[in-house]
Amino acid sequence: MSKANTYPVSARGPMTHDVRDQIVAAATEHFRRYGYEKTTVSDLAKAIGFSKAYIYKFFASKQAIGEMICANCLREIEAEVRAAVDEAERPPEKLRRMFKAIVEASLRLFFQDRNLYEIAAAAATDRWPAARAYEERIQQLLQDILQEGRQTGDFERKTPLDEVTMSIYLVMRPYLNPLLLQHSFDYTDDAPAQLSGLVLRSLSP
Template identity: 65%
Template sequence: MTDTQLTAPQPRGPVDHSVRNQIVEAATEHFSLYGYEKTTVSDLAKAIGFSKAYIYKFFDSKQAIGEVICYNCLNQMRQAVDEAVAGAESASERLRRLFGTLAEAGSRLFFQDRKLYAIAVAACEEQWGSARNYDAHMQQLILQIVREGRESGEFERKTPLDETAHAIYLVMKPYLDPLQLQHNLDFAEVAPARLSNLILRSLAP
């Protein structure tokens, strides 16, 4: 569908992936138990058994660790969306699957691990790179679906392409953005189908 990929946060310090991964895994567990906001680098150091100075060799801040965790969470959601969209036979079905999978993946993360979900919310509030990349990927995916729908004759061609894609993105935003999703969970089961049907009717040639 699209060549855009989420960009992983750039590592810092010694290229010792086992230690870096160990820190991220321990931090993920710690954040899931105690929450991102309430955890300090000192807390992580005690939990992992490393000195705080040693952790700083690999990550320059708590946010840098949170960025990696957030990237991992959002990348799982991106992969779920890309796989669902890739299996559709038409642009209309791709759009339906995009909307439905976004809502499903986001809701699953919200209900299964609220404390890790809070990291994604912080990422959106503070515009972390991982959140910006995820958002850009989804906007590009919407644009690509609309373009393919026009080329196949499924969608109208009168409205400027960028304007159409951006309008669809704005309709999807409550289920695309973790910050907004938490306020729209009551409609997560029915909204994707109803809104995608409304969008598709507006796109008819």
Template identity: 65%
Template structure:
């Protein structure tokens, strides 16, 4: 008769996922107080109570930690945009709400947590994959809005879709890219309203 296989013992100590999350949380707090560029992995290790070698078991560089923090912040902005453009709005209103929400969320991060905003600015300058993913997601949302507008008759249909989306994105970019927004904050609110009107006029059938 076969012996029963013993059930696995419950793991002791934190899981790898929990340790990674702990490092990211501590780094987010540390960066928000001292800034990203002035902080070293040694600083983080000392603040968290881990050895530097232990942190390198989970992240191969300071940038890798910053990448996660940046991705989390940008994902929160995209979530806010998704909520703002949810049904039942038409394409015209969705575009206005999308542009306004992107500006509002980016401005709030700039003013409320300037040192964390600096991570996003560094990420945009490199650029890091998280920023590329963020911009791709915005272009996906623009594509959906333009398609909705074309189907409803709100927008013209002659211009190739990719050309239309890329042109709109280039108009929006100075106000949604973290590196560029910091130089356009003074005029951003009025500018985005005027640019929204300009884009929508260009999309009229």
């Protein structure tokens, strides 16, 4: 399965420029402290020590900076989910671990980095490219597990693969999407085991 991390963002200037990384790092700390919605590019410029015009050489807008930060957060979640999946040998256990890791990583973003969660919520609301790319990559990881399960004989093969993938993804979505996650807190303790168990029974050959 592919492990490349490609999250499209709207940035200007050389992609490897150290200044961009410096802006993103400083903006991450600023957003973490004061929140995304309440911060302006002028606030960031003042905090970082750059002029507003200089920041605009690298990012077209505050959203572009937020999108880079969002992409970084989503990379971390994806890496955690993939690591959990890679620890399992058989597809059924990979699916269980995928459910569990997604819930745990999403909750940690919500509770430990509440102001960064604000950026993730904005990304989900406005369908930023980084958020769409994350959803697509999680769907691809899920499809890879299902395909492997069909090859090993663990999962049924009659239902079209794309249909099964999307159906299971929709079951996972309340714990992937930050806007839906806030309405699912009462179920997070039991949801990974119960939902993955239900899904695995439906996949039995």
